[in-house]
Amino acid sequence: MTIEEVPEVVEDLVLEHASLLVNGTHTEHPTWVEIKAAMDSNQLMWLDCATPDQGDLERMVKLFGIDDEMLSDSADFNQRTRLSEYDSYVLLVAYGVAADARTMMEVHVYVMKNRVVTVRNGPCPPVELLHDRADKMMTPTTTVPAILSRILSVLVGTFADALDTVDEELTELETSILHDDPSTSQIEKLLDLRKRVNTFRRAVDPARDLVGAGRFVIIDALADVSEDARRHLRDLAVDLAHVGDQVESERDRLSAVMDIYMNQVNYRQNDIMKKLATVSTVFLPLMFITGFFGMNFAFLVRSVNSSMAFLILGIGLNLITIIGSLYVMKRRGWW
Incomplete structure (x- = not known):
């Protein structure tokens, strides 16, 4: 369906969370x-919609002249990061990270001539903050690629913040591993x-x-790309590129901290075995x-028949053996 085929009459319903x-x-x-009305004005527009229902998606398909694939593309989240080309638009699936440095925020960006439509699976504060900058973003000289770049920039920025949080948590965990005994909670963390x-x-x-391959040149066919x-x-x-390098750096740090944890576990086990061996060495003689x-x-029955013999052989010899064993182990640094 093309824009010319869009019906003139559109339902007067409110698009919630948009x-x-x-x-x-x-x-x-x-x-x-x-x-x-915004479409008819032929001005640059951006429609940002969170958690649309099936009816909202069907109205978007009818109004914007988007292929029916939108019904399946944006009804099914948890997709991989990708760029798909269609006859009249380009679909970009992008991700950001929530403030908890854990929850992924998925954003589907539909890029058309003079129009950008974003569909989200939930709240996305970085994108929502751009709404308050409409007076600066939506100027007569603004182009579709400029809006797209701003949306993607704020999403990419969330990864840098999340990785900083992960780095701080990893530093605290590393300190805990080095100073405390290894625990199940540490390996779970x-x-x-x-x-x-x-x-x-993966995001x-x-x-x-995509950026490195230069595939954003597809946008040139949809709108003029300003300087x-x-x-x-x-x-x-x-x-x-910086975020990608930071991700690889954190993966390397995680591997190093994992090695430290395993070394601490082995050291702990060796220390326990050393203490057990020390006790065994003392009691063996x-x-x-x-x-x-x-x-x-x-001979023993006839010879050990007095209190003095008992004290010397029964108690004294044992004490001398214990003291001698501990002295030798101390001199050799065994404990």
């Missing part, structure tokens, strides 16, 4: 009539951090490859002495 930015103005919860970093990597690497937009896209490529004198040889 924002319409056009001509430097920002409208919260616009009606479909307002959205259609370490595995959780590794899972989060790997999730970031960042494809985006970095300001080109600068933002170059900055975006640099930011993605005692067991020999008590076993020897516990045998009823005629």
Whole structure:
């Protein structure tokens, strides 16, 4: 369906959890009539919608002339980072990270001539903050690539913040591992951090490859790319490269901390075995002495028949053996 085939009459319903930015103005919860009027003005517009239902997606398909694939593309989140080309638009699936440095925020960006439509699976504060800058973003000289670059820039920025948080948590965990005994909670925390970093990597690497491969030239066919937009896209490529390097750095640190944890576990086990060996070494001669004198040889029965003999052989010899064993182990640094 093309734009010319869009019906003139649009339902006068409110699009909940949405924002319409056009001509430097920002409208919260616009009606479909307002959205259609913005389209008819042929001005640059950005429609940002969070958690649309099936009916909202069907109206977008009808109003914007988007292929029916949108119904499946944006009804099914948890997709990989990708860039898909269609006849009249380009779909970019991008990700950001929430303030908790854990939750992934998925954003589907539909890029058309003079129009940008973003569909989100939930709140996305960095994108929502752009709404308040409508007067600066939506100027007569603003182009579609400029809006796209700003949306992607704020999403990429969330990865840098999340990785800083992960780095701080990893530093605290490393200190805990070095100063405390190894525990199950430490390895659970370490595995959780590794899972989060790997999730970031799966979102960042494809985006970095897309920018590095120069596939954003597709946007040139949809709208003029201003020098300001080109600068933002170059900055975006640099930011993605830095974030990608930071992800790899955190993965290396995680591997190093995992090695430290395993070394601490081995050291702990060796220390326990050393203490057990020390106790065994002390008691080994005692067991020999008590076993020897516990045998009823005629010589022993006749010779050990006084209190003095008992004190010397039964107690004194054991004390001398214990003190001697401890002295030798201390001199050799065994304990």
